[in-house]
């Protein structure tokens with residue numbers, strides 16, 4: 001089966017994701033939150049630019065060691081899939097051709113755009129409004145959700161994670177679990193007041209959409225349509241609401257370093273401001289915002305489950321000097337206690353299992369704690385290097 005060669009398991013970690021040294025001489029101190037320029041970086045980049053509105057130069061803590069022309073990317077066409085064929089009651093031949101389209105995009109690209117997905121534009125807008133309202137709160141209010149624990153069910157933070165061991169990234173984020181809601185709903189932000197209800201509605205619909213796509217992926221792999229969904233147990237949905245304010249020198253930093261997502265698949269929307277780039281055949285490709293569509297990308301769990309037949313895809317976020325960008329990335333994976341490994345019906349006689357077993361919880365911890373991104377966490381599980 002053809003695979004995306006850019007995410008080949010033997011490729012070295014991306015140059016941007018190697019530990020990035022900054023030009024500062026004083027590293028950010030773990031204990032002393034104020035750095036030498038008098039900013040408390042842990043409050044986030046939105047706070048930083050509000051505190052210093054005249055800032056023209058990027059503080060050195062954010063400057064990445066990038067090669068020349070690092071952020072260039074091409075505008076290749078990416079697959080667009082019409083999902084109306086997956087709706088209950090649609091003719092069998094429509095379902096078959098949609099499954100084929102998803103299967104081929106998964107094998108060749110690992111990401112695609114979906115249209116006619118059934119989620120109302122108004123709900124997407126409302127969710128973006130609530131997220132914007134959350135990030136507009138005072139730093140003190142947002143810091144109520146700050147946590148250094150990468151497994152915390154709700155977490156406000158900045159950069160890649162709150163570790164000081166890497167150059168900072170131009171991003172603030174709110175991450176929290178979604179489905180199954182009983183585990184975390186009561187912990188989500190209750191300010192803005194509508195946030196919990198809107199987020200629950202949005203995440204419920206996104207979960208159902210993800211399961212429809214996962215059913216098609218399962219079928220495309222030659223498994224029973226509900227095989228992958230069943231392997232998720234009660235499942236684990238995680239929202240990353242990312243906030244990238246205008247950046248004084250956007251070419252010197254990134255919003256988010258290249259990485260693959262840990263789950264089965266991520267459903268992502270951007271608020272009308274471009275910034276997402278995906279790696280395909282060793283080239284970065286701009287994924288433009290198209291109203292009423294989502295971007296879907298395959299994550300590490302699917303690469304593992306398919307024993308490498310599908311590859312998780314590396315992506316990154318660039319920033320710009322003019323507009324605030326918001327993205328909502330919703331990951332879908334198995335219940336955290338699940339031991340993840342290749343699906344046994346896919347392992348043919350004499351075929352080697354390519355990934356060592358690990359619980360999904362330990363895998364998330366491994367990936368999220370790392371200050372080196374790319375696909376290093378997945379590479380650590382591979383039986384052959």
Ligand SMILES: O=C(O)CCC(=O)C(=O)O
Nearest residue numbers: 240242275276317327329
């Ligand atoms: O902002 C984006 O477009 C990318 C976000 C992302 O990749 C993530 O949150 O995992």
Ligand SMILES: [Fe+2]
Nearest residue numbers: 260261315329
């Ligand atoms: Fe991601």
